[in-house]
Amino acid sequence: MPWGSDGVSLMPVENWLPAVVRAAATDHKLKAGEAIFRLGGKPAGLYEVIMGRIRLARVDRSGREIVLHIAGPGETFAEASLFSPQYHCDAIASTNATVRVYPKREVLAAFDKNPKAAQAFSATLARQVMNLRTRIEQRNIRSARERVRHFLALNAGSDGRTVQLQGTLKDLAAEIGLTHEALYRTLAALERSGGIKRKGGKITLSKRL
């Protein structure tokens, strides 16, 4: 997931997880379709996606799978399960994947002994909450044009007018919840009307976008 599930930026694990905990981590390779954990299971720790894509899902009463989230490289998941006696959903590899597990006991011990780490973890979660809320805001925008504008405005670089695309347009379409056709058409229309200019993977915004 090129853009990161939080929409804007991910806080790398190295930035806040103490080295002693990172040293206790183990990696696991998974094949597509394989489960990492199941609802009701006993939480093993904090997970980080190294490679591939992991989907978090539940199965409702009628047997239908409800996808809660799809995590990509660099993302952590099962944060909440650190504080829960059971998993609250299934985690399944959507592609061949590698995940890293930071053992629950070490993570919690680090938080107990090291208020700084605990607070950094809180700040990370708080940032996630903010970013997720931003994404919800984006998903409330019906119009493809406005949704793309919203994305571009939020992802403009330091100059506030340039957006460097990180993956394919098709991936971007999935990220912002449009079909790729709708995204292509919208970008083409914006370019025709002079709202943006495209060159390679870079988009430059005009003032009057």
Add this chain to the structure above:
Amino acid sequence: MPWGSDGVSLMPVENWLPAVVRAAATDHKLKAGEAIFRLGGKPAGLYEVIMGRIRLARVDRSGREIVLHIAGPGETFAEASLFSPQYHCDAIASTNATVRVYPKREVLAAFDKNPKAAQAFSATLARQVMNLRTRIEQRNIRSARERVRHFLALNAGSDGRTVQLQGTLKDLAAEIGLTHEALYRTLAALERSGGIKRKGGKITLSKRL
């Protein structure tokens, strides 16, 4: 958390926030429609809803209000703003309400000195992340019918077949990102086809929903 809740019980503030912080709190009474804080304002602290309902929202370009969350009695909000120099959304009383403010400085000081408090706070945030992810996934569903199904499945009570509505249908429509007309029509259609039964603020699901 009237809507979008995963049904997990709330951790009362009294259980994890040190008495010294609670002693520093102040209560504020608000009338329906009154703002507690606005986007861009300087965070005062951590908020707890004592009575009534508080909605966190932003106003988009076209002037439409986008509800990010609705907080009910016992819930805290503005947690993320503890680590931010500005509020990132508006907080507005949906009903006459009372909120309690725990001053930012005291809260952060408590986290530094008391690992248990910091950890409980992390747990609260982790749960929020879960709920927000659930809502984002819901917004990926285009069909009104499927979106309503998703909501009902995730919010069914302990029997798995009954959903107790906590506010007006109009509020629910905003919560799940539909116009109120679309929601009325969808519920009526589901009822006609035998998928659900409605009585007052309660919805009962048939197995084959």
Add this chain to the structure above:
DNA sequence: CGGCGTTTTGAGAGAGCTCAACATCGGTGG
């Protein structure tokens, strides 16, 4: 060169939005 995925454009249909009218309910004041 040949194959595969991305990018692009076209045409049609379906679904939800918008605008509109009306019913219903609860509270308020004469």
Add this chain to the structure above:
DNA sequence: CCACCGATGTTGAGCTCTCTCAAAACGCCG
């Protein structure tokens, strides 16, 4: 007690917009 009023709930009709299906040009890599 009833008339009024505002907000919620409900249904109708038309329209716009995106999705879907389809086809073709483009770019990359073996």
